[in-house]
Amino acid sequence: MIILGIESSCDETSVAVLKDDIILANLISSQDFHINFGGVVPELSSRAHIQIITSLVKEALAKADCTLDDIDAIGATAGPGLIGALLVGYTFARGLAFAKKKKFVPVNHIEGHIFSGFLMEEKPQFPLLVLAVSGGHTLLLLAKSFTEIIKLGSTIDDAAGEAFDKVAKMIGLGYPGGPKIQLAAEKGDKQKIPFPIADLKDKYNFSFSGLKTSVLRYVQSTFGGPKDTPIPENHLNDIAASFQYAVVRALLIKCEFALKEYNISSMSLVGGVAANKELRNAFLQLGEKYKKKVVIPELEYCGDNAAMIAFRAQSLLNAGETFPLETDAFPNFSSKYFINPPLADSL
Ligand SMILES: Nc1ncnc2c1ncn2[C@@H]1O[C@H](COP(=O)(O)OP(=O)(O)OP(=O)(O)O)[C@@H](O)[C@H]1O
Ligand SMILES: [Mg+2]
Numbered sequence: 082m083i084i085l086g087i088e089s090s091c092d093e094t095s096v097a098v099l100k101d102d103i104i105l106a107n108l109i110s111s112q113d114f115h116i117n118f119g120g121v122v123p124e125l126s127s128r129a130h131i132q133i134i135t136s137l138v139k140e141a142l143a144k145a146d147c148t149l150d151d152i153d154a155i156g157a158t159a160g161p162g163l164i165g166a167l168l169v170g171y172t173f174a175r176g177l178a179f180a181k182k183k184k185f186v187p188v189n190h191i192e193g194h195i196f197s198g199f200l201m202e203e204k205p206q207f208p209l210l211v212l213a214v215s216g217g218h219t220l221l222l223l224a225k226s227f228t229e230i231i232k233l234g235s236t237i238d239d240a241a242g243e244a245f246d247k248v249a250k251m252i253g254l255g256y257p258g259g260p261k262i263q264l265a266a267e268k269g270d271k272q273k274i275p276f277p278i279a280d281l282k283d284k285y286n287f288s289f290s291g292l293k294t295s296v297l298r299y300v301q302s303t304f305g306g307p308k309d310t311p312i313p314e315n316h317l318n319d320i321a322a323s324f325q326y327a328v329v330r331a332l333l334i335k336c337e338f339a340l341k342e343y344n345i346s347s348m349s350l351v352g353g354v355a356a357n358k359e360l361r362n363a364f365l366q367l368g369e370k371y372k373k374k375v376v377i378p379e380l381e382y383c384g385d386n387a388a389m390i391a392f393r394a395q396s397l398l399n400a401g402e403t404f405p406l407e408t409d410a411f412p413n414f415s416s417k418y419f420i421n422p423p424l425a426d427s428l
Pocket of ligand 1: 194216
């Protein structure tokens with residue numbers, strides 16, 4: 082089966098061609114101009130998707146050495162995401178499917194991230210513990226199959242990636258925050274400032290707003306506020322390293338709870354924040370400690386990409402799912418494959 086995948090939920094336009102499990106093409110066009118605005122401007126994002134989508138589809142097909150006639154199905158991100166941005170890729174894909182009489186698969190962007198480990202040569206195995214950390218989501222999941230995803234926990238406020246972006250802005254590192262904090266952290270002392278980890282009633286949930294406020298208070302009390310004086314570089318590096326360390330610890334504590342409580346075969350770390358070196362290393366070490374197979378996608382497949390959308394479309398078609406062409410795009414999270422956690426001993 083050959084699948085054309087299209088992703089346009091935020092600031093990346095991406096088109097991929099997937100043949101069975103082999104990625105024939107995965108082109109990603111990132112809208113770097115948002116850097117000038119300190120964050121993604123939705124209207125500009127939609128316009129940029131429109132400008133590039135047709136040529137990117139042609140380029141991806143050429144790279145895969147395919148024509149539209151060779152394609153069996155088209156999968157496109159239906160949500161969650163910025164509605165204007167989503168509509169560009171989604172309506173383009175749906176129109177193409179209608180015109181060329183192809184199967185059409187609306188794909189949940191987060192489900193794309195969740196199964197992105199399957200794009201790697203070494204595949205994860207079910208039951209699979211997934212830590213999905215991106216710009217908009219922080220989820221701890223137990224996937225029993227491609228169509229049964231148990232949500233163990235999620236963030237009750239900011240997503241991990243959002244915390245990276247907000248703290249980077251706060252300490253003057255700018256946008257995009259994740260990679261900039263990682264770079265500064267490499268030169269800093271992660272033990273220097275004991276930033277707190279939220280202790281929540283629900284043991285699998287996450288919270289990053291207290292940590293963010295704690296960084297703000299530290300900056301205010303030590304340097305008189307983020308805007309008044311630029312923070313000296315050595316202090317900046319220590320703040321970045323200590324903040325990053327707190328995020329990694331907060332994420333891994335919950336993974337360890339799940340490893341102790343549930344029957345798990347393998348572990349996967351996915352989403353944009355999975356690009357973080359410190360988090361990747363810590364996740365690998367946790368897998369070693371519990372003797373679990375760990376699959377973390379290569380960097381190209383951590384951030385938004387269409388290969389994961391094509392793979393998710395393929396896994397749903399293989400599971401016998403069918404989708405009416407009339408399905409609309411949805412800006413908010415919605416998935417019928419997510420189920421609430423049953424009692425641990427029934428798993
Ligand atoms: N090296 C890194 N360290 C930490 N965070 C990172 C790193 N690289 C990217 N990120 C973060 O990843 C996030 C982007 O990930 P992604 O593109 O998956 O999110 P999104 O698509 O905007 O949100 P969602 O997938 O939840 O809809 C940003 O918040 C960015 O700061
Ligand atoms: Mg994403």
